[in-house]
Amino acid sequence: MREKLFTPGPVEIPERILHSLSDPVIHHRTDEHKERLKKVVEGVRQLVMTGEGDVAILSSSGTGGMEAVVSSLVKGFGKALVVDAGKFGKRWAELCEVFEVPSETLFVERGSPVDPEAILEAVGKDAEIRAVLMTLTETSTGVVHDVKAIGSGLAQWEGLLGVDAISGLVADELRMDEWGVDVCVTGSQKGLMLPPGLGFVVMGSKAKAVLDGRKRSKGSGCYYLDLKKYVASFQKGFDVPFTPAISLIRALEESLEMILDEGMESVWARHARMAQAVRNGCIAMGMKLLATARPSNALTAAFPPTGVDAVDLVATLKKEKGIRIAGGQDELKGKIVRLAHLGACYEEDVLGLIGATETCLLHLGASVEPGSGVAAASASLSQD
Numbered sequence: 001m002r003e004k005l006f007t008p009g010p011v012e013i014p015e016r017i018l019h020s021l022s023d024p025v026i027h028h029r030t031d032e033h034k035e036r037l038k039k040v041v042e043g044v045r046q047l048v049m050t051g052e053g054d055v056a057i058l059s060s061s062g063t064g065g066m067e068a069v070v071s072s073l074v075k076g077f078g079k080a081l082v083v084d085a086g087k088f089g090k091r092w093a094e095l096c097e098v099f100e101v102p103s104e105t106l107f108v109e110r111g112s113p114v115d116p117e118a119i120l121e122a123v124g125k126d127a128e129i130r131a132v133l134m135t136l137t138e139t140s141t142g143v144v145h146d147v148k149a150i151g152s153g154l155a156q157w158e159g160l161l162g163v164d165a166i167s168g169l170v171a172d173e174l175r176m177d178e179w180g181v182d183v184c185v186t187g188s189q190k191g192l193m194l195p196p197g198l199g200f201v202v203m204g205s206k207a208k209a210v211l212d213g214r215k216r217s218k219g220s221g222c223y224y225l226d227l228k229k230y231v232a233s234f235q236k237g238f239d240v241p242f243t244p245a246i247s248l249i250r251a252l253e254e255s256l257e258m259i260l261d262e263g264m265e266s267v268w269a270r271h272a273r274m275a276q277a278v279r280n281g282c283i284a285m286g287m288k289l290l291a292t293a294r295p296s297n298a299l300t301a302a303f304p305p306t307g308v309d310a311v312d313l314v315a316t317l318k319k320e321k322g323i324r325i326a327g328g329q330d331e332l333k334g335k336i337v338r339l340a341h342l343g344a345c346y347e348e349d350v351l352g353l354i355g356a357t358e359t360c361l362l363h364l365g366a367s368v369e370p371g372s373g374v375a376a377a378s379a380s381l382s383q384d
């Protein structure tokens, strides 16, 4: 049985992208590659909605982008305020620890979005805080933070707002320039529908100024992920400091074309429709959403119905249907399931996912009315 991925990374890869991965590997010190790089950088800017942000494309997973931000931008700049609303928010704090960046953590209850006021208050109280590091979508809880409110609240602040949009980008709205996001990180294997292997860091003018003022030398703690190298090479003529992941960058051309042809607002609207159908389907089957507010359109995190074990549900879907969903992480391990509706996810996928989940729940002895999940998802999809 072929496995179908409904996980919050990696996601299903559309055929068009898969085909492009078998294209010849061209040399990277050529006009052809420079043209390609120029084109994909312009495309990434459109995804995150920035006019002139610098884009560094790293050969790493998304975490490499986070590491690059901490090691080459935040380190030496000042103290960081980290929004810890789950496993991925916490990752910023772990990176700060490794790179010896002073940091303070704002703990947020799992399943809740951060209160923008709490961030503004913390920043206002401590002049040493020069960076706020957070996620757009916290993938461990399926909650999307109000980056817009936080960005506008920090508009007059001279520090950096850094956002991990690794799973959120493409599914949940993000407008980097308009919202005042200074640094944005993403990765290839989520909304971009690519295999894992590319990390992206997009830097606005404030972040660029910090980078420009930075001397990289002895003891800086980063070499390969030094963002300054990527920006400098690109500005010299769409060049790269090291051999890039040429095949993935080729596939990125296709992915960006697919997304931008559909249009960002249409892509967001499609994700919102799919997400709503999954949420309604889950609730109708007796599941309880983990998100108490602002559920993400990238994935749904939910507790299984009474009497069903989350680990059993994940395993049964895989074994009986070839459907791979994700379980919980850290303190939520064994307690929740996470169903992604991210990237190339359409009505037939969502109805199939809910239908299969319903059958498995029945096999596991849950008291679910047969057809109730699919009916709720279908009713949701039939609304405009």
Ligand SMILES: *Cc1c(COP(=O)(O)O)cnc(C)c1O
Binding pocket: 008, 009, 061, 062, 063, 064, 088, 135, 137, 138, 139, 164, 165, 166, 167, 168, 187
């Ligand atoms: C997936 C994910 C990461 C980690 O990305 P990798 O590509 O596995 O390094 C970080 N943050 C968020 C919000 C994610 O969803």
